[in-house]
Amino acid sequence: MEQQLDYKGFWEWFLTKERDFYEIVKSRSQEAIEKDFFDHIASRLSQINEGYYFLTGMSDDSTAELVLTADGEIRNVVFIEELIEAAPQLEHWKFTALKPAMDIKNVNVTMGDYQFIKDNIFFYSNEQEEYPDEIDLVFVYDGNVGNKDAITTGVCIFLDNFLGELNFATQIDTFAVIGRDQAQKELIPIEKLKDFLLWREREFTEKYKTVKRDDIEEKFSILRATLGNEKPLIACMNLPLLNYEAKASYPWISVLKFNYNGENNDGLPEKEDFEKLGDIEDKAVEDLKEKGYLYIGRETADNSKESYFAGKDFREISKVFKIIKDSNPEYNISFRIFKDKYWQYFKYYNNAV
Secondary structure (H helix, E strand, O other): OOOOOOHHHHHHHHHHHHHHHHHHHHHOOHHHHHHHHHHHHHHHHOOOOOOOEEEEEEEEOOEEEEEEEOOOOHHHHHHHHHHHHOOOOOOOEEEEEOOOOOOHHHOOEEEOOEEEOOOOEEEEEEOOOOOOOOOEEEEEEOOOOOOHHHHHHHHHHHHHHHHOHHHHHHHOOEEEEEEHHHOOOOOEEHHHHHHHHHHHHHHHHHHHOOOOOOOOOOOEEEEEEEOOOOOEEEEEEEHHHHOOOOHHHOOEEEEEEEEOOOHHHOOOOOHHHHHHHHHHHHHHHHHHHHOOOEEEEEEEEOOEEEEEEEEOOOHHHHHHHHHHHHHOHHHOOEEEEEEOOOOHHHHHHHOOO
């Protein structure tokens, strides 16, 4: 299942405008950058995929830089990486995929009355006995924490810049932001965070590098339930797979959601949709298994069907799901990809194992 996105077409168009765009960025006029640069590339990029965001500025006196960012949405990362990989070499341009990590001395985030710098942010780690591989961090802001939302946003922006966009999105499983008076452990300076995360990553890689998943016999069970609105829910889940001991080696959970009209069938798909949705899912399962993903099962209820997968990575499945979404507009398809080392998303079904 392959799809060629028109990266080449975008860069051919960019080449026809690059001198004008360079002068606009060099002018440092925010109004001109927004109107005469960002608006133009936004329109073109939307023809390739949704979810492209961008930053620009002068990398040095003679080089303009365009940074494409996924704004934290992991499912769009691969499309940004591929687009930048296809970029031409231009004398006065630098093209960057995702916000890069910065020297912590240069990370200074100001939001209204709040400032976020290395001297007022600390962290510590929570160890969870039940989930030993989970990286659960507490970030501590040393200052006025009256506006919790602003503090959380500011710390996230700080981390996005300090760690780099991809590392921030992939290296931390869960986190909380608190004030210093709420801290329950010794505070660690934030500049030590990168080393801590690298150490945990090495530890994790070492633990699972020799783990090879035995081919567990696929044994799908049909489970039925009734929703609060009295409509039926039917699930088909590979329960033995949910018992897999090394779930953390497949930490990326993906949910592919189809919407259909089941109003005349108690929220379940009628025969034509049932067969077509089954065909779409069967092809996806076959393709993704070849790419090393695990098929966990599906759930159908209340005019929608969700298919569940687990993988070691999020890039290939993003591409497969995009093809399915673009090829079947009648089902208003959406998908989510998130990190869940212990497959807690399926806790309800774990109880049925």
